[in-house]
Amino acid sequence: MNNRQTKxxxxxxxPDADGNRIxxxxxxxxxxxxxxxxxxRLMPGTKLTETDVGALFNVSRTLVRGALQALVHEGLVxxxxxxxxxxxxxxxxxxxxxxxxRRIIEPGILTEAARHMTPSHFRQLREQLVxxxxxxxxxxxxxxRAEIKASGDFHLMIAAMTGNAVMQRFMDELIARxxxxxxxxxxxTVSSCGHSEHTEIVDAIEAGQLDRASRLMVHHIxxxxxxxxxxxxxxxxxxxxxxx
Amino acid sequence: MNNRQTKxxxxxxxPDADGNRIxxxxxxxxxxxxxxxxxxRLMPGTKLTETDVGALFNVSRTLVRGALQALVHEGLVxxxxxxxxxxxxxxxxxxxxxxxxRRIIEPGILTEAARHMTPSHFRQLREQLVxxxxxxxxxxxxxxRAEIKASGDFHLMIAAMTGNAVMQRFMDELIARxxxxxxxxxxxTVSSCGHSEHTEIVDAIEAGQLDRASRLMVHHIxxxxxxxxxxxxxxxxxxxxxxx
DNA sequence: AAAAGCCCGATTGTATACGATCTGGCGGAT
DNA sequence: ATCCGCCAGATCGTATACAATCGGGCTTTT
Numbered sequence: 001m002n003n004r005q006t007k008x009x010x011x012x013x014x015p016d017a018d019g020n021r022i023x024x025x026x027x028x029x030x031x032x033x034x035x036x037x038x039x040x041r042l043m044p045g046t047k048l049t050e051t052d053v054g055a056l057f058n059v060s061r062t063l064v065r066g067a068l069q070a071l072v073h074e075g076l077v078x079x080x081x082x083x084x085x086x087x088x089x090x091x092x093x094x095x096x097x098x099x100x101x102r103r104i105i106e107p108g109i110l111t112e113a114a115r116h117m118t119p120s121h122f123r124q125l126r127e128q129l130v131x132x133x134x135x136x137x138x139x140x141x142x143x144x145r146a147e148i149k150a151s152g153d154f155h156l157m158i159a160a161m162t163g164n165a166v167m168q169r170f171m172d173e174l175i176a177r178x179x180x181x182x183x184x185x186x187x188x189t190v191s192s193c194g195h196s197e198h199t200e201i202v203d204a205i206e207a208g209q210l211d212r213a214s215r216l217m218v219h220h221i222x223x224x225x226x227x228x229x230x231x232x233x234x235x236x237x238x239x240x241x242x243x244x
Numbered sequence: 245m246n247n248r249q250t251k252x253x254x255x256x257x258x259p260d261a262d263g264n265r266i267x268x269x270x271x272x273x274x275x276x277x278x279x280x281x282x283x284x285r286l287m288p289g290t291k292l293t294e295t296d297v298g299a300l301f302n303v304s305r306t307l308v309r310g311a312l313q314a315l316v317h318e319g320l321v322x323x324x325x326x327x328x329x330x331x332x333x334x335x336x337x338x339x340x341x342x343x344x345x346r347r348i349i350e351p352g353i354l355t356e357a358a359r360h361m362t363p364s365h366f367r368q369l370r371e372q373l374v375x376x377x378x379x380x381x382x383x384x385x386x387x388x389r390a391e392i393k394a395s396g397d398f399h400l401m402i403a404a405m406t407g408n409a410v411m412q413r414f415m416d417e418l419i420a421r422x423x424x425x426x427x428x429x430x431x432x433t434v435s436s437c438g439h440s441e442h443t444e445i446v447d448a449i450e451a452g453q454l455d456r457a458s459r460l461m462v463h464h465i466x467x468x469x470x471x472x473x474x475x476x477x478x479x480x481x482x483x484x485x486x487x488x
Numbered sequence: 489a490a491a492a493g494c495c496c497g498a499t500t501g502t503a504t505a506c507g508a509t510c511t512g513g514c515g516g517a518t
Numbered sequence: 519a520t521c522c523g524c525c526a527g528a529t530c531g532t533a534t535a536c537a538a539t540c541g542g543g544c545t546t547t548t
Contacts (some may be wrong), residue, residue: 025531026531049498049499049500050500051498051499051500059533060534061500061533062532063531063532065310065501066309066313069310070313070317073314073317075410081501081539082499082500082501082538083499083500083539083540084499094410097408097409097410097411098410100356100408100410101408101411101414104349104353104356105349105352109348112344112348164341164344165338165341166338166341166342166344166418166421167341167345167348170345170414174410269501269502293528293529293530294529294530295528295530303502303503304502304503305530306501306502306503307501307503309530309531325509325531326508326509326510326531327509327510327529328529328530
């Protein structure tokens with residue numbers, strides 16, 4: 001390893017940019033890894049060696065371990081004792097549970113959010129829909145990644161409008177894990193059905209038809225799940241396949 | 245504000261006893277602190293000095309920090325940079341959000357759980373109701389603690405019956421935080437209304453009246469919240485009161 | 489040559505070391 | 519007497535050290 005003492009210099013996020021002395025160094029690592037997982041830059045099963053990650057960010061294993069532990073709590077990383085941390089490789093069953101949970105929570109979130117929505121909120125949602133539409137028409141790997149992310153952002157946006165931080169955190173976790181599941185089991189062919197459904201949901205909310213909006217939301221989540229192929233398991237680590 | 249240490253009892257979980265080399269030493273610390281918080285042995289605002297906790301369990305600060313970080317993630321502990329960790333002191337607003345979340349989630353959990361319930365599950369629930377009733381008739385501080393815990397266990401038991409681990413973990417967190425809130429804001433006089441409501445809910449489920457059961461559940465959660473006095477803030481740390 | 493056993497490197501688990509930051513008291517200046 | 523600044527103790531944040539464990543390759547044996 002190299003010398004970290006000689007000069008405290010250049011830490012991770014914003015090396016010396018803003019002076020606000022970012023406490024969240026560990027947080028920055030966690031967010032970087034999470035983004036990489038959700039964006040499919042880190043495939044499920046990838047080993048996250050503490051030393052390697054630390055070297056990437058120029059920090060010691062201490063901070064890396066903290067970040068990894070947080071990600072374990074969020075369900076994006078798994079650890080095996082004395083073997084290390086890996087990008088989570090959710091089973092089909094786990095995938096089903098995630099979407100089942102979303103079907104239970106999101107209609108309620110939608111109803112609660114609707115009670116707080118102002119015209120400004122609707123404007124925000126409409127902008128989001130436009131972005132989604134644009135990404136949908138594009139082709140290519142990166143556009144698809146962005147589309148998955150944008151689709152999740154729509155749901156997160158509604159959750160944020162409840163003003164309920166507790167629910168918001170649950171949704172953050174559910175969306176992140178959903179993205180991971182879609183990365184794993186999504187059929188590359190489709191996934192475009194979501195956009196029009198989002199639009200319908202916003203229309204229904206704006207029309208005051210909350211029951212209809214809730215029903216649409218449940219169907220929408222069901223459609224997302226139906227677009228997956230949960231029969232096969234896309235494991236990149238033989239370990240999971242060979243000794244279950 | 246004294247602590248439980250009648251004796252620091254050497255190590256935490258099986259120091260060197262059994263050979264199965266329990267990995268979960270950090271987990272044991274986390275669980276011990278969590279139980280202490282939920283059981284009101286640790287009052288909100290209490291400082292959790294890493295060295296002190298480590299000394300109690302005969303481990304280094306490393307493991308203590310890990311345990312505390314996990315509890316931060318669960319919302320039971322807060323940390324202030326360079327000042328340390330404290331037992332969480334949820335604000336009235338936070339309390340409202342916790343119960344609002346429960347009202348959104350629990351009817352759905354109940355409906356989902358009902359789909360998996362067998363006679364054995366109902367037997368388990370009935371036993372739980374008996375325990376609650378017994379605790380309700382007792383008096384004293386420890387009985388009240390046990391009653392709060394038992395009341396939470398009822399809700400957790402239903403969540404467990406969904407077979408959905410994701411939801412189960414959310415509920416674990418919600419119940420733990422609810423216990424903390426009740427400790428803080430609960431009026432010592434009442435709290436007994438919950439038991440009969442639990443019974444009604446089980447009756448409704450068993451009768452196949454899921455809609456009614458869900459409605460009862462929402463009302464029940466509302467009653468728990470109504471029994472709180474969220475006007476005043478029972479803060480033991482002036483910090484929170486004087487500079488919000 | 490194939491199989492079994494052993495050793496070594498890699499990686500994790502835990503403890504400790506060291507610098508940074510906050511808190512509170514003491515003493516001098518006004 | 520009061521206020522301000524300095525110093526010391528306590529505690530945190532991060533890095534590093536050391537021990538335990540795992541897995542793979544090499545050697546040895548048959």
